[in-house]
Amino acid sequence: MPLRRRDLLLSSAVLPLAAAQGAPRRLRIPHVSPKAELQSSYAAVLLEQALAAAGTPVTLEPTPELIPQNRALQELGRHRRLDVLWTMTSVEREQQAQPIRVPLFKGLYGWRLLLATPEVATRMREVQTLNELQQFSMVQGLEWPDTGILQANGLKVVVSPSYDAMFKQLRLGRADAFPRSVEEIWWELDRYGQGLTVVPHLCLHYPAAIYYFVAYEEPELAAAIELGLKRLRASGAFDSLFMKYHGDDLGRAGLGSRRIIGLRNPLLPSSTPLDKPELWYRP
Known part of the structure; x- marks a missing residue:
């Protein structure tokens, strides 16, 4: 699908969600990692910026306790505990919830x-x-x-x-x-x-993508996140945020000077955008 037409369709899908937002929407997200303060973590900040870029400002409400990834997937949906999560994709996980197929960490995982x-x-x-x-x-x-x-x-x-x-x-x-x-x-x-x-x-x-996931019953939210990520990529804000959070780790790792053993990932869905090199990090 031509990019301009895709953008128009995403914008149309987001309109009902944006119109309903008087105050910022509260989005429930899981505490899935002990690393850093959740609301200032890279994926949380990126989510806020993406939805703001799509015209849908939000406030994030993390769960007070750590939640295992598989259980978090089961908690997605309007009548459950979570609205959005980010986790590594697989064929099984994409059957459980709607992925937004932009690799948030550019394959770093x-x-x-x-x-x-x-x-x-x-x-x-x-x-x-x-x-x-x-x-x-x-x-x-x-x-x-x-x-x-x-x-x-x-x-x-x-x-x-x-x-x-x-x-x-x-x-x-x-x-x-x-x-x-x-x-x-x-x-x-x-x-x-x-x-x-x-x-x-x-x-x-090995090729691996961490995506945002939402319930299949939330197409407007999925469209808003996708539209916002596309706008952040187009403006350069996505890559700037990526390097702000990960530049020091990449420099310390020195991947370009390491012996790389390639592994296959049989869990990777065929729809993973491996044909778009701009979405992935390469040393």
Whole structure:
């Protein structure tokens, strides 16, 4: 569909929602990560800016407690607890809720560095291929899409139901490494990484997109978010905000100088816009 026509259709879809807004609309969002203050996090700020750009100002109301990603998807909808969430997409998740197919983190969650003890990190320095990497075990969360991605590539995965326990499992030798996104790993190393280090010279990469999701019963909200993101991209505000929040992490990661082991992502829906390089980060 031509871009101009697409923009007009999105604007038309948003009109009923915008017209109904006297005061800013309250949007309920989940507390899905311990990182940073939720309302000042990148995805929350981007959501506010996108909806403002679409003419639909909002105030965000996070849940007081952490909510697992799969449970958050079940809570979407007018008669449930949440209006919008952001999480990694998969075929299953796109069946549960409406994705807005703009990768918010430009694929950063598919660029993975490895946390490990210094002893394991020394052994992993020599890893050159996926076959060699398969000799090591990886710890991951029980409900995380990444768990299935790593397993589909022949990697041994130790599954944990507890986020905090994953770091302990590395220190206890129950798993060798913990693949974490560039956006997460430095913060986690500072707060949970006692006795751990980032494996040098090595990086995993698979295509992965984190989208905003809304209930399928909320097409006007979905259209407003999509329209706002398109306007932010066109103005350069999207990329400016991305670098403000992630530029330091990317500089510290030095992805361009690392050995990259590519993995396939069988959970990725065919509608993922991999054909639009402007939407993705490349080192």
